[in-house]
Amino acid sequence: MSDGAPISQSQRDIFSSLIPSSEVRSMAFSKLSLSLILTIVISSTISLAHPGGFPGWGGQGPFGGGSFGLFPEYYQFSCPQANDIVMPVLEKAIAKEPRMAASLLRLHFHDCFVQSGGPNWELPLGRKDSKTANLALSNTNIPAPNSTILNLITSFKRQGLDEVDLVALSGGHTIGVARCTTFKQRLYNQNGNNQPDQTLEKAYLFGLKSVCPRSGGDNNISPLDIASPARFDNTYFKLILWGRGLLTSDEVLFTGNIGKTMELVKAYAKDEGLFFQQFATSMVKMGNINPLTGFNGEVRKNCRHVN
Structure with a gap:
């Protein structure tokens, strides 16, 4: 994620x-x-x-x-x-x-x-x-990077996770990178009209275009959190407030106008401790989605292959 x-x-x-x-x-x-x-x-x-x-x-x-x-x-x-x-x-x-x-x-x-x-x-x-x-x-179960807010809420609900879990777990994007192919449409053709996503802050948009040209460069990468890409903090949410969420699925948490995700983004941007507390709770909750335990599943001898 x-x-x-x-x-x-x-x-x-x-x-x-x-x-x-x-x-x-x-x-x-x-x-x-x-x-x-x-x-x-x-x-x-x-x-x-x-x-x-x-x-x-x-x-x-x-x-x-x-x-x-x-x-x-x-x-x-x-x-x-x-x-x-x-x-x-x-x-x-x-x-x-x-x-x-x-x-x-x-x-x-x-x-x-x-x-x-x-x-x-x-x-x-x-x-x-x-x-x-x-x-x-x-590919079927994981929400796509261009998901709408309704798609995200529905996907998480299917797994027994609510909007609080959705926003908190999305905060995991405070570290890591994404390939241009996952967000390029936002830069050049977000709604099929050859125009960029209007929710993108202009300076951020121009910076992303320099990394991801219209043609080629699909495997070039950009930090999900451009301000502190290697530190686990709440900067991810602050960037979303400023129109600097990298993926569509990031920015719609604030602009989707469905449910309470907008207010949650604001709350986590304001209070890092609150975000940390909920992230921990949601991680445990996610870890308990139909786990394989006991005699179900296996302990792999090589984690890349089934025994």
Whole structure:
């Protein structure tokens, strides 16, 4: 969600390197931001070990009852060193390629939404890898970058997420980049009349045109948050207020005139703490969209391939 460009082969190799034998900083990435990415990595990018040692495994959930679910102590017995294993590799990977942070956030969004420095939260763990993930399903379920506000609200509602979740999770675009192909129509032909999107601030429009020419350059990239592209903050929402949201799906949160998304953008632009609090809540909520747990799904030996 947060990085409009595809995850590169080198990034995928780093994801794999984080997994033990059988079983993924900005210029000044803060401890808070690393904590954000760490929780994402542990929850959805890797499965460090089979939780066979947890009390209740084999028919009972971790807290009693007969169903499996996600919970923060998932690796307490099977891999108590999970955090210590992941953090050093993660810090090294992000220091080498800062865009990795945004790619991991995007990966978490795709994993939860399709298979159904910043805030910190206690994240329920234990989500298994799908055996049926595929590109077609991703393209069908993930909202397109040129989505209308109604499309966005409908897509999120289908997953049990409301307008508050939509705006808060869109704030993940505070880091990462997008390819020209995802927003070029806004620069030259937004409504089929060979005119740019009128909601784009003029200086920002001219800057984007220099990066994305009318012909060619589809794989050129631009930051989703031009003011602080490598820092997890609330600047994304401030830019939207100024007509500097990069994607149509960003700007319509403020200009769509449906529901309460406009007021939420204003609120998060004004209060970074409020945004962080809701982002954490919505991330946990999204992570619980029909997770594969227990004997469903699998722990991939190579995160790029089904076992």
